[in-house]
Amino acid sequence: MTEKTPPPVIELTNLKKRFGIGDAAHYALDGVDLTVKKGEFIAIMGPSGCGKTTLLNILGLLDGQVEGSYKLNGQPLESLSRRKQSHIRSEQIGFVFQSFNLIPRLTVLENVALPLLYKGDLKIKRLKKASKMLKTFHLGEREFYMPHQLSGGQVQRVAIARALVNEPSIILADEPTGNLDSNASHIIMEELSELHKKGNTIIMVTHNPYLTTYASRVITMLDGKIDTDTFHLPSTPAPYSEKIPLNKTESEGA
Amino acid sequence: MLFLNHIENAIQSIRSNRLRSILTAIGVTIGIASITAILSLGVGARSIISKQVDELGGTIAVVRPGVPQNTITQNINHLSGSQYAASTLTKQDISSLKKIEHVTEAAPLMILQGAVRGDTTPSSNANIIATSPSLEKINQLKLLDGQFLDPDLIETTAVVGHQLAVDLFGTEQVIGKSVSVRGQSFTIIGVLQPTHAPINFNTVDLDSSVFIGFESGILQNQGTAHIQQINLQVDSVNNLESVVVAANKTLLKNHLNQADFSVMYGDSIAQPNSQLFGIITGVSVAIAAISLIVGGVGIMNIMLVSVAERTREIGIRKAMGATNSTILMQFITESLILSTIGGIVGYGLGYLLAFGVSLLLTFDPAFSWQVAIAALLVSVVTGTLFGAYPAIKAARKDPITALRLYN
Structure with missing residues (x-):
């Protein structure tokens, strides 16, 4: 609860998401109420199949077939056309994926510049912005590498740079460290933590309880519902060299 | 602006699949080459008599x-x-x-x-x-x-x-x-x-x-x-x-x-002949157009493969804010470039062919801007027509499924 009094970035009321019909109907989300304020760093935890990723997809407007209400920056989204939703995605949302999802045939720089394309920026402006963003992630000299020439940690930093390049109001991260070793994970989490300190709103899905240390709010989900919702001050991250025991922060995670 | 980017993007994708793209374009090349050869010879034949009349001072x-x-x-x-x-x-x-x-x-x-x-x-x-x-x-x-x-x-x-x-x-x-x-x-x-x-x-x-x-x-x-x-x-x-x-x-x-x-x-002197040549040309072009359809089907086939291969890319682009229509345009542009390149090369080859054939005939193939426009137009139409279905398929992909594909 580090924020002052900004309007809620996200406001969910009784959000439901159904898969299948009739007898086979199954609610992946079964009445989620959630309010996210600007500048929060939320970690969403929970067992597989509890609806974490589904929730993230809905928050990211990738999935529009829902019941209940979703307001983004005070704007109800149910009424918006797909085209308008795409524009919102391009201007207000940054994605970070577990499997990085860079486009393999584009250079690092072009990958980072990609979201700006759909915002309508001119090419030179796009590349300049992307280059500037990469420098803040200390990847300035890797601009013209292809994604497969980078390590996993570097690729994910590129992906974060890409998520940030259009200055979104929310960053959605789906297990950003899921494919990385602990050292690389640590660096990525440092970056996200850094972004949080700069005032960005971050929503992260994770399996790793340790990572919740970085968050300002931890939500656990179970069977499509929010189980627990805990606010806390993000703790000082463990030093880089220290090996991370998984159970060290479990109490805070739950 | 976005269109320029589509072109750049398409060229990049075509380059990364060089052989495949060349083979695909050849289909259109052959079709356009035969149409160009027939049309230029046909127009040449039609204008034999009007040319003679003109040469006599009209x-x-x-x-x-x-x-x-x-x-x-x-x-x-x-x-x-x-x-x-x-x-x-x-x-x-x-x-x-x-x-x-x-x-x-x-x-x-x-x-x-x-x-x-x-x-x-x-x-x-x-x-x-x-x-x-x-x-x-x-x-x-x-x-x-x-x-x-x-x-x-x-x-x-x-x-x-x-x-x-x-x-x-x-x-x-x-x-x-x-x-x-x-x-x-x-x-x-x-x-x-x-x-x-x-x-x-x-x-x-x-x-x-x-x-x-x-x-x-x-x-x-x-x-x-x-x-x-x-x-x-x-x-x-x-x-x-x-x-x-x-x-x-x-x-x-x-x-x-x-x-x-x-x-x-004037032209009416030549009319009986030019009408006859017109019919012959028309029938031949119609037959040549079949090879163009084959070329178009080739483009469609490759574009479908390309869309399937790049499902994940489509998902990423959509997550980054690409609308359905920008994805549609991206793939249409790609097939358009394939067919246009094929068409331009085919136009050149068609003239070479027409000149080769005209060595055995008593008249020269006609150079006319109409044939050039027709060749270009036909290749553009082919690209759009046969690229449309794969592009629509690409545009309609659900981003979530597309992103999950290789996870």
Whole structure:
């Protein structure tokens, strides 16, 4: 609860998401109420199949077939056309994926510049912005590498740079460290933590309880519902060299 | 702006699948090449006669027997043999036409069939043209040797075309030799230069014709004039139309108000031939278009593969804010570039092909911007049409499924 009094970035009321019909109907989300304020760093935890990723997809407007209400920056989204939703995605949302999802045939720089394309920026402006963003992630000299020439940690930093390049109001991260070793994970989490300190709103899905240390709010989900919702001050991250025991922060995670 | 990016993107994707893209474009190349070759040769063939008329200064009008024919079938009937029917044109018509103001020359063409013999060899495909000396001036006939028909000379003189001279005597040095036309002996007084124009507005190949005086022709034809055509020369292009009007009036009077003749000038002289070539060209293009469809199907096939391969990329792009229509445009642009490159290369190849073929023909392929536009347009349409389905498929992909694909 580090924020002052900004309007809620996200406001969910009784959000439901159904898969299948009739007898086979199954609610992946079964009445989620959630309010996210600007500048929060939320970690969403929970067992597989509890609806974490589904929730993230809905928050990211990738999935529009829902019941209940979703307001983004005070704007109800149910009424918006797909085209308008795409524009919102391009201007207000940054994605970070577990499997990085860079486009393999584009250079690092072009990958980072990609979201700006759909915002309508001119090419030179796009590349300049992307280059500037990469420098803040200390990847300035890797601009013209292809994604497969980078390590996993570097690729994910590129992906974060890409998520940030259009200055979104929310960053959605789906297990950003899921494919990385602990050292690389640590660096990525440092970056996200850094972004949080700069005032960005971050929503992260994770399996790793340790990572919740970085968050300002931890939500656990179970069977499509929010189980627990805990606010806390993000703790000082463990030093880089220290090996991370998984159970060290479990109490805070739950 | 976004479109430029689509182009850049498409070129990049085409480059990264170089071989595949080249093979795909070849399909369109072949289709466009054959269409271009056929069209340019067809247009070339259609313009043979109009070109000849233009080369004669555009001051030529011709009068043919029979009612004016406008429909394709009538014209083709005309080409195939109405010249053997009894002509409605008379000797009196020639003299009346000569009297019209601005008409400088008028020459009848009376085309007869019959055996033409040299020393020993008969020629199988010789035409006998009975005409007046004015024909030399109107048709701007060039003589290789000797002179053209002359009213001051005796009736039994003849001029032969270059090919006929070679056919009959094995040489072009035939002045003074005698040629037998339908059994009557004529002395050769001139040989024409080769024209290399088997298709022309006189409807006969002058190279393999023997020219005799008009009166001799009438004698040969049991004393009746059988005029297939009267060529008129007008003093200037500006007077052509007024002469045509006057000629129509004069002839109508001569023919007791029966419009059983037609006065033609400019493109209408060429019409019977150009319509025939038009049909041939049309049918050939339609057949060639089938190969283009095959090329289009090739593009569609490769684009479907490409969309399937890049499902994940589509998911990423959508997550980054790409709308359905930008994805659609991206893939349409790609197929458009493939087909356009194929089309441009095909256009070039088509001309090479047309030139190659024209070496065996008597006319050149026509360079016209219409053919270029047609080739470009057809390839663009092919690219759009066959790229549309894969692109729509790409645009409709659900981003969540697309992103999950290889996780």
